[in-house]
Amino acid sequence: MTTTILAANCNTDPAMTAAIAGVGQSAASAGTTVVGVTPAWGPSSAEGYVESLVTAAAVMDAVAGHGDPFDAVVMAGFGEHGREGMRQLIAQPVVDITEAAVFAACLLGHRFGIVTTMGSAIPGIHDSLATMGTAGRCRSVRAADVHVSAIGDDIARTADALEGTGRAVLADGADVLVLGCAGFAGLDVELERRLGVPVVDGVAVAVRFAESLVALGKRTGKTGAYAPRSADKEWAGPTLGSLRAFV
């Protein structure tokens, strides 16, 4: 029996989806297939509130319109909005890479820190920690000043930037580092070598945690916050057909 996990990229860049799915597949168990999902609309990268909120809707739309069966969804937008909506939308387990990375970091160290892309992404990460309930374990969130779209242009330079910013985060009191962007996926090993601390790649961990929940037969709770929506609502707008029809 195989497990299928959708790795939902938050932006519309298919190359990034492919990269995320690749890292996720590498991290997965033998029997797991990781399928990348790219939203049909929205920005080519998400680095702030406007883009984050648009992607939240677009990712739900994409997953709702996904024709094939799947066992879990990994939401591959670090610090981005939407995990609660996805949990209301579907019954399968939903693992946000922000949550997975933070929870893994809490298992590996006493205080963690986060390195993200641009300063504009930091406030949304703080909000995500606040509603997640783990803000007290975080010592700092810092930006490496690398645009999402530029991560892969010069991977050595990206690694250098993460190393430098990572050292600042460790100096803030962290003993474990979280990679604060899905685009950084796969860089954890190199950074562990450079920094000498555990470095958590949320995509990899989220795939493993999603597998874990699937293997144990767990489903999203549907008696409270994530109870299905009323079926009889009107929905306007051409692009949301799948979302409208889903429940």
Next chain:
Amino acid sequence: MTTTILAANCNTDPAMTAAIAGVGQSAASAGTTVVGVTPAWGPSSAEGYVESLVTAAAVMDAVAGHGDPFDAVVMAGFGEHGREGMRQLIAQPVVDITEAAVFAACLLGHRFGIVTTMGSAIPGIHDSLATMGTAGRCRSVRAADVHVSAIGDDIARTADALEGTGRAVLADGADVLVLGCAGFAGLDVELERRLGVPVVDGVAVAVRFAESLVALGKRTGKTGAYAPRSADKEWAGPTLGSLRAFV
């Protein structure tokens, strides 16, 4: 000199937009015009996470595509997502009715409580209070079990439901009550009469607070969380043309 305030309904029901704009206009100063805005896409009412997140994107799209000048935006979706995105999108003051109602309640009492529509809306309100930073002042959030779409069907019955649930909230220790849905706008006076405590209608207060910020010449801060997005991003999707082109 007149002030124009956009009152952005979060759902696609034009009747509700009209009602919100009407209450907002009644609450406004003589020189203020309140203009209702209805998203072009999304659900006919928002009562949970899926709908809330879709409306966040749709409301930004609607405001970005609004052709005429305006001085401030009131976001008339209680507990709904999106205020941070709107603040990044535009430079004019943005007042979420959740914030306005909560801040007014903190000025009028020591501990407040909220009555909303359906239980599915409660978790999102808690999240909104958490990121707003005022959760410690809130004693309880309760649902009157009135669907947004049914509020106006029998206004006396809605008032009765709010009164009953309001009494439970007061028994939880609140000395001021917040109406937890834009659709309840205009019911504050009747409920004050029945309950003997201040009852805050976020639409009315938000219009007044938005006027205040405009009158004082205040604009949204653009050096941190709400700095404008990079202009060169690709945007996919037919409905987001205005949003894409805005900055």
Next chain:
Amino acid sequence: MTTTILAANCNTDPAMTAAIAGVGQSAASAGTTVVGVTPAWGPSSAEGYVESLVTAAAVMDAVAGHGDPFDAVVMAGFGEHGREGMRQLIAQPVVDITEAAVFAACLLGHRFGIVTTMGSAIPGIHDSLATMGTAGRCRSVRAADVHVSAIGDDIARTADALEGTGRAVLADGADVLVLGCAGFAGLDVELERRLGVPVVDGVAVAVRFAESLVALGKRTGKTGAYAPRSADKEWAGPTLGSLRAFV
């Protein structure tokens, strides 16, 4: 119909009362009259706990003894004690400039910071934020090392000091600045020009927010923390005659 707002200075310096009332009047709507109130006793300036607590009593005494009718009270002592007592004392809306400034800052930015006069005033401001429930939104409180009594001696030098300390507060992570003393009222525009971020003058905002509550017919909640005192208590002391007789 006109609205009368009492702007209660916390110290006994009539020149500062006049300045506060002047800024408040400038900020007010056309139909509003701002009337300055000066306590009959207490210190000539409040920059720490002893003075703050004395002014809390003296300001209540002054407002209780105010002979003419009024519609709301603005408490013009930033970070000073007393707002809860005033809310118990009277039924009209009470707006502390600390609250008004903080709430406005939360509408204009994601994280705020405060510049106050002397270091001795900082702890009281932290306490005020703690009971207000918004401490989590504040990044730092710093002192410009300008005595209250010296603010007006050399306004250019005061502005320079605020600018320098303001830059340090912004470097702490704030994207909006709050002026942490009623004596700084009127300097917000100049500092916005210098710093490029929204700068909030609590006196101006408090007058506008108080007008808002009056216009909407709101009164302080009287069923809990602010229920009237028992009428039959003995009061000793010559200066508290008005306070004793008020209810």
Next chain:
Amino acid sequence: MTTTILAANCNTDPAMTAAIAGVGQSAASAGTTVVGVTPAWGPSSAEGYVESLVTAAAVMDAVAGHGDPFDAVVMAGFGEHGREGMRQLIAQPVVDITEAAVFAACLLGHRFGIVTTMGSAIPGIHDSLATMGTAGRCRSVRAADVHVSAIGDDIARTADALEGTGRAVLADGADVLVLGCAGFAGLDVELERRLGVPVVDGVAVAVRFAESLVALGKRTGKTGAYAPRSADKEWAGPTLGSLRAFV
């Protein structure tokens, strides 16, 4: 060598001062003299914000005007304002009975609860816990509906009321009870007998803790919040002569 501790009643009722000083003296070590201090002005009892804030000023005035030397001050107003001001005013240790009772309760149990006089006193107690930093250890604060002035009228009835309300507090999850009024001083032993849990009388504990700090040669810190005021300020008002002249 004897130790002199001022037990400062917060109200102007000399009988209550005598009762407080009596309980304090009974609780004290052999070498300690407890001297009651009664404010010269203010209310005959404090059961809410107005009265609490007036007593804060009046108690400082009374202690500042106390002619004889003393080694420490116990502030015998449970949940009342003023401890921070007293710490700025004098160099000797200052122990608020709220603090002493709460700290002792934290040593004797895992979660405490408080029984106070009237509901109007509860919000101020919550504020005191918030600035003290121990709110998380408190399970509930409940009122026995006994006016301060009526405590001694029928001591058996007062004990019955405390027992009943105390049982409700224990049912809220507390394993130690705090007497939330200086007027309850001396009732702890009887209530321990009835309820089977530790019952903390703040007056007794505060006297002991104050003795402890004196014995160890401790003084209030004067480099931060409690640094002395500037000496050159003007003070208006006949009753505050001692306060004005103190530093």
Next chain:
Amino acid sequence: MTTTILAANCNTDPAMTAAIAGVGQSAASAGTTVVGVTPAWGPSSAEGYVESLVTAAAVMDAVAGHGDPFDAVVMAGFGEHGREGMRQLIAQPVVDITEAAVFAACLLGHRFGIVTTMGSAIPGIHDSLATMGTAGRCRSVRAADVHVSAIGDDIARTADALEGTGRAVLADGADVLVLGCAGFAGLDVELERRLGVPVVDGVAVAVRFAESLVALGKRTGKTGAYAPRSADKEWAGPTLGSLRAFV
């Protein structure tokens, strides 16, 4: 390549160790071996602070003295002390079932609740949540009044007790339930059937999360809280030989 996970029972009951290891093995992937570890000293069950703290030391001693290689440790004492010590002691990943269960619950619902054995275990669970940093997500912790040693005596009666207490926890606002004792391992499926919400068995989840960290090559951070101890300390006591010699 196989993965070996030590499942460390916190008490000295070998039957419970066998049961825990059995549930863990059932939950594990094909290539994983779960090896039960029983402390050589300490209580036969842990239901409060004394026992919890003894087991923390005894479990470290048992793992330190474990002769065979292993890849990770699962600490199978719900709410018990010790995870931080184990993380300092060894370099392999350490997963406390309290953490694993809580993190999984946060992925499956919006607010969780916990059902434990006896009331005496509740305070330690609250402390564990406090240091873990997720207390804000927990709605209630309740005891089923089933002694650890009696869980297996009548498994139907245990399930009934968990169901009843679980319903109370759900009524407190939880939408996912956590089994608050390693001895409850294996009852999650039956309770899900009865209660209609996700029920999390920490042993099963912890094994899966430990596997995940091992598969991804993660190790405990050793630059901060969990840096190895100084090697040159004296250790007294016959039973702690292995612990003393470990580093």
Next chain:
Amino acid sequence: MTTTILAANCNTDPAMTAAIAGVGQSAASAGTTVVGVTPAWGPSSAEGYVESLVTAAAVMDAVAGHGDPFDAVVMAGFGEHGREGMRQLIAQPVVDITEAAVFAACLLGHRFGIVTTMGSAIPGIHDSLATMGTAGRCRSVRAADVHVSAIGDDIARTADALEGTGRAVLADGADVLVLGCAGFAGLDVELERRLGVPVVDGVAVAVRFAESLVALGKRTGKTGAYAPRSADKEWAGPTLGSLRAFV
């Protein structure tokens, strides 16, 4: 009538026990005898989680096996685990020097800071503050980089290290300093002289606070977290005989 207080050293170094008991005796009232207790097993010093958790068990074992009567226990391991277990074990008052020092610091200043021995001890101190509920009053915890075992080797050098680190803590915003190791006991006066702020020695304060609780007849609450253990449990392990037999 004399009072006997056990001062329980957390490590197995009898010289440190003697030093602690000596400082405690010097701080005590005339009628108090301070008796040092040394655990029979465990590490010669505790500077991190492994050692802290072992000492928690060993100290309970030592006190449980103490043959002579006593009136209270002072737990002389700063930031170490175990106070809750001791409170469950015995009925007499238990005062952890961490609690005593922090509570005294809260009475003497507005914000405190802590100087401890090694960086490895800092995380445990943060955890202790978190469960104690006073973390919000603490500005920083810093290590002087002095091993516990080296404190007495060169007391002048130790004082110099504390002074330097203490200045850094004061610069972090503290106005009172806490000595974060029982081994620092007795250095408070010298550091007060050098730093000009109150410096709190937890051993001295804990002895005084323990005396206070004894004098007032207080006992640990036994209806909740600290209710006695079930008597019928099996205990394995030769060294825990006294602990097993105690209740």
